Amino acid sequence: MSKSVMLVEDEPNIIEAISFLLERDGWTVRIHSQGHDAVEAVQRVAPDVLVLDVMLPGRSGFEILRDLRRDAATRDLPILMLTARGQTKDRELAESYGVSHFMTKPFSNDDMLSTVRDLYAASAGEA
Amino acid sequence: MVSFNVLITVAVLYTMVLFGVAFYADRRAQRGSSRWLRSPWTYTLSLSVYCTAWTFYGAVGNAARSGLEYLTIYLGPTLVFLAWWWLLRKLVRIGKAERITSIADMISSRYGKSPTIAVIVTVLAIVGTTPYIALQLQSVTLSVAVFTEFPIGNGGGSDLNATAFWLSAGLALFTILFGTRNLDANERHHGVVTAIALEAVVKLVALLAVGIFVVWGVSGGVGETLRAIDASPVADWQPSPSRWTTMIFLSAAAVICLPRMFQVLVVENADERHLRTAAWAFPSYILAMSLFVIPIAVVGLAVMPEGSNPDLFVVTLPLELGQEKLALLAFLGGFSSATSMVIVASIALATMVSNHIVVPIWLNTRPAGASISGDMRNVVLLSRRLSIVAVLGLGYVYYRTTGGSAALSSIGLVSFAGVAQVVPALIGGLFWRGATRRGAIAGLIAGFGLWVYTLFLPAIGAFPQTMLSHGMLGAGLLRPQALMGLSGMDPLVHSIFWSISLNTLAFIVVSLVSFPTPMERLQGAAFVNIFERGDGGIAPTGGQAEAEDLLVMAQRLLGGREAQTLFQREATRQGKTGYLPDPTPDFIALLELELAGSVGGATAHAMIAQINGQASITVRDLLAVADESAQMLEYSSQLEAQSRELEKTARKLREANAKLTALSVQKDAFLSQVSHELRTPMTSIRSFSEFLMEGGMDAQTQARYAGIIHDESIRLTRLLDDLLDLSVLENGQVVLNTQDASLRDLLDRAVSSAGIDGSKSGGLEIVRGSEGEGLSLTTDTDRLSQVFINLISNAQKYCDAENPRLRIVVSQSRGYVDIDFIDNGTGISQKDEPVIFEKFVRLTDQAAAGSAGLGLAISREIMHRLGGTLDYLPGQGGAAFRVHLPLVRVKRAA
Incomplete structure (x- = not known):
């Protein structure tokens, strides 16, 4: 079974870029572009790694993160958060909610790829 | 004929007798054996300064001219002494x-020791008395002239002027010698009073002698004299x-208020009981003085040659x-x-001038803190002496400038009228506790001013005839002797009527509306209720203060260490061990001074007095303490006000801070938004350009990625343009380029710029009513087009109807035009309405809409700059915006 990534993001061009990058590396990429039902979607899909944008239509990435961490099923899910707002307090907030990694847009493709790989490896090692 | 030299010799000898009497009386008084000096008879005789040369000579003249009118001069004082005896007792x-x-x-004492009042009354007294002194000088020189047959009239000859000069000088010398020998606390001058009493006897004897000679020597008995009087024109008046x-009224007022009368009546009074004697003896004296006035006048008129001056009958009749x-x-x-008269008047005036004008000025001009204890006596004495010389000098100068003219003869009554102006303030102050300082000042100034204008200046001939007949500045109502058109009155009666009634009115009204200070209340009560005060004075019994008690109090007020240091230093100075010095008067004075620094002078005095076992604290002390407390209260309420002010400032600062914090939050939010809007396209650009750099993909994919990069770059650029535009609009730095255009042209241009060619193929159908679009606008047409384009492209992007349609409706009213843009979509939900004009607000999920959400914010800002508004119109079926705009943009001042 191939490793799966779920991407919660609303910018079509960024979705295309990340999908292209990860699929080329052999990941199965599932897309979700709404905020309000993202938590349910993640729990339904149960990906190996979650890439989560902060500014989403309907609901903020922080709230989604918080809810996921509260749920036993997704408490240990590796979550990479992406933000374009570039403020340190956003990073602090995300870390306080238990984010696995925090990344500011724009990112380099290599960083994105290696981060997703590392997160997957770490969670697999623990498991 | 008596020669000039004989006359002068007699005068000088007489004066030397006066000197001798005064000297002797002073010596006796110093030795303390002054029983006879303080007899009620001396007191009564000294009151005769009321009868000056003006009455001695002038009464006969007056009787010769105006019949019995001269009697009023005696009736006034008689009334006061007989009927108003209790008023005199109160004064004394x-x-x-x-x-x-x-x-x-x-x-001034009555009105809270007001220096202003003291100065006003002093000036009034000087102005009123100086002509009177000149009158005395003139009467002496005139009588000298009678003996020596010098020509009488203006200039009178140099010998006469010399007589007046030496007379003034001699009087100044006498007054200085006996009036300022020492500074007696109670201002009594035994020598002077005794000399005055002697003079009183001389003038009474002289007048009686002439009278007796006239009645029995000339007329041949009482019966003959009465017949002569009946036959004389004097009886016809x-x-x-x-x-x-x-x-x-005037003479009654004068006997109390004339400075010289007040001097002998009140200041020189040795014993209140003397008034009992004076109350009947003084009226008897002036009755005796007036007894032979009519006979002398009648006989003088009959015997003397036509045209001789009746004012001098007393001397000329015996000579003739x-x-x-x-x-x-x-x-x-x-x-x-x-x-x-001159001696007592100049003593009284000099006291006033010195106490209320010279010494205050001298004290004020001295450097602060200079010691004033040692040389104070000498300064006061010197100032008294100089004042005496000045007063007499003034009288002499006045005599020289107006001497011999008719101006002098009526000056006696004019002076009376002047000093009568103090009557309301004086009598009112004695009986009415409600009288205030401001009231007294108002009354005095009103009365004084009116007196000067209506009587004094006309009497000394200061006004030209036109002024008297046509009034000041030609205003008939301001004629000095017929104010408000009140003509046909005797000038004296007219002046007294106006000055005293307005004086009294001002005094009462201002007193009623002004509020007395505590000092005024205290003095008012002390004056009005003088007889309710116990006889027991305040005996300054130097009690024995316990040093320890003093220390305890000092510690409480000065603080422990300071008090101990102060006491210890004093103890060391006294050569004692420990820290308790003897409570010497010096030390107590020092301590009081120290305490005054912290609790105020009156409080310090009262506290020390209490501990020192002195007489109980007086009402005055308490009042002064209350005064100080009031000041401290005021001070503390000032502090309170200050602290309230500070609190207010602090609250303002807090508010400003909150506002700044809110602004800062807004700024952070804005920066976050800007960051987000910038980084999002950059993310795509970076990511896809890295893919392209790697290579190894088909040409179609390459082209597609390059296209994405291109689109995102344009999005970035547009965002930056919008941000700059908004920044310029918000800062008000935008330069508007006003020009005329037809609304239809502008809408046409906007529709085509939005990429709609008018056909249905563009997806959005534009429906325009042609009516109303024909009007012409004067505004920045480029900016207005920008708003139109924004609204049209919003409809293009967000109208979700199947057949999207945008209606543009124009209506016009009162110089404004409304252009409504209404689409047929679902519109904007009620909860979103308030935020649609906010920056970076996009209601749809379509990020692809390709804008950062600044469009409406910019449009609204533009409309604001153009003097109009942009609002959302709810309830129109779809999204509806109204552009509201003046037809002609009014340029606002920058």
């Missing part, structure tokens, strides 16, 4: 209790009631009839009248 009692030194001091009333010795006696009587 207050004078003693308050250690009053002059009429100015009396009135009909008294004018208004003038009589006025004159009686060969009674040279009698004439000499009469001359001495006139001389006595004149000199006694």
Whole structure:
């Protein structure tokens, strides 16, 4: 079974870029572009790694993160958060909610790829 | 004929006798054996300074001219002494209790020791008295002229002027010698009073002698004299009631208020009980003085040649009839009248000038903190002496400038009228506790001013005739002797009517509306209720203060260490061990000073007095303490106000801070938004350009990625443009380019710029009503087009109807045009309405809409700059915006 990534993001061009990058590396990429039902979607899909944008239509990435961490099923899910707002307090907030990694847009493709790989490896090692 | 030299010799000898008497009396007084000096008879005789040369000579003249009118001058004082005896007693009692030194001091004391009032009364007294002094000088020189047959009139010859000069100088010398020998606390001058009493005897004897000679020597008995009087024109005079009333009032006022009368009546009074004697003896004296006035006048008119001056009958009649010795006696009587008046008046005036003008000025001009204890006596004495010289000098100068003219003859009554202006303030202050300082000042100034204008200046001939007949500046109502058109009155009656009534009115009204200070209340109560005060004075019994008690109190007020240091230093200075010095008077004074620094002078004094076992604290002490407390209260309420002010400032600062914090939050949010809007396209650009750099993909994919990069770059650029535009609009730095255009043209341009060609193929159908679009606008057409384009492209992007349609409706009213843009979509939900004009707000999820959400914010800002508005119109079916705009943009001042 191939490793799966779920991407919660609303910018079509960024979705295309990340999908292209990860699929080329052999990941199965599932897309979700709404905020309000993202938590349910993640729990339904149960990906190996979650890439989560902060500014989403309907609901903020922080709230989604918080809810996921509260749920036993997704408490240990590796979550990479992406933000374009570039403020340190956003990073602090995300870390306080238990984010696995925090990344500011724009990112380099290599960083994105290696981060997703590392997160997957770490969670697999623990498991 | 008596030669000039004989006359002068007699005068000088007489003066030397006066010097001797005064000297002797002073010596006796110093030795303390002054029983006879303080007899009620001396007191009563000294009151005769009321009868000056003006009455000695002038009464006869007056009777010869105006019949019995001269009697009013005697009736006034008689009324006061017989009927208003209790008023005099009150004056004398207050004078003693308050250690009053002059009429100015009396009135100013009553009104809270007001220096202003003292100065006003002093000036009033000087102005009123100076002509009177000149009158005395003139009477002496005139009588001298009678003996030596010098020509009488203006200039009178240099010898006459010399007489007046030496007379002034001699009087100044006498007054200085006996009036300022020492500074007696109670301002009594035994030598002067005794000399005045002697002069009183001389003038009475002289007048009686002339009278007796006239009645029995000339007329041949009482019966003959009465017949002569009946036959004489003197008997035909009909008294004018208004003038009589006025004159009686004036002379009654004068006997109390004239500075010299106040001096002998109140200041020089040794014992209140003397008034009992004076109350009947003084009226008897002036009755005796007036007894032979009519006979002398009648006989003088009959015997003397036509045209001789009746003012001098007392001297000229005996001379004419060969009674040279009698004439000499009469001359001495006139001389006595004149000199006694001048001496007492100049003492009284000098006291006022010195106490209320010279010394205050001297104290004020001295450097602060200089010691004033040692040389104070000398300064006061010097200032008294200089004041005496100045007062007499003033009288002499006045005599020289107006001498011999008619101006002098009526000056006696004018002076009376002047000093009568203090009556409301004085009498009112004695009986009405509600009288205030401001009221007294208002009354004094009103009365004084009116007196000067209506009587004094006209009397001394200061006004030209046109002024008298046409009034000041030609205003008939301001004629000095017919104010408000009140003509046909005797000038004296007219002046008294106006000055006293307005004086009293101002005094009462201002007193009623002004509020007295505590000091005024205290003094008012002390004056009005003088008889309710116990007889027991404040005995300054130096009690024995316990040093320890003093230390305890000092510690409480000064603080422990300071108090101990102070006491220890004093103890060391006294050569004692420990820290408790003897409570010497010096030390207590020092301590009081120290305490005054922290609790105020009055409180310190009261506290020390209490501990020192002195007489219980007086009401005055308590009041002063209350005054200080009031000041401290005021100070503390000022502090409170300050702290309230500070609190207010702090609250403002907090508010400003909150506002700044809110602004800062907004700014952070804005920066976050900007960051997000910038980084999002950059993310795509970076990511796809890295893919392209890697290579190894088909040409179609390459082209597609390059296209994405291109689109995102344009999005970035547009965002930056919008941000700059918004920044310029918000800062108000935008330059508007106003020009005329037709609304239809502008809409056409906007529709085509939005990429809609008018056909249905563009997806959005534009529906325009042609009516109303024909109007012409004067505005920045480019900016207005920008708003139109934004609204049209919003409809293009967000209208979710199947067949999207945008209606553009134009209506016009009162110089404004409304352009509504209404689409047929679902519109904007009610909850979103408030935020649609906010920056970076996009209601749809379509990020692809390709804008950062700044469009409406920019449009609204533009409309604001153009003097119009952009609003959302709810309830129109779809999204509806109204552009509201003046037809002609009014340029606002920058």
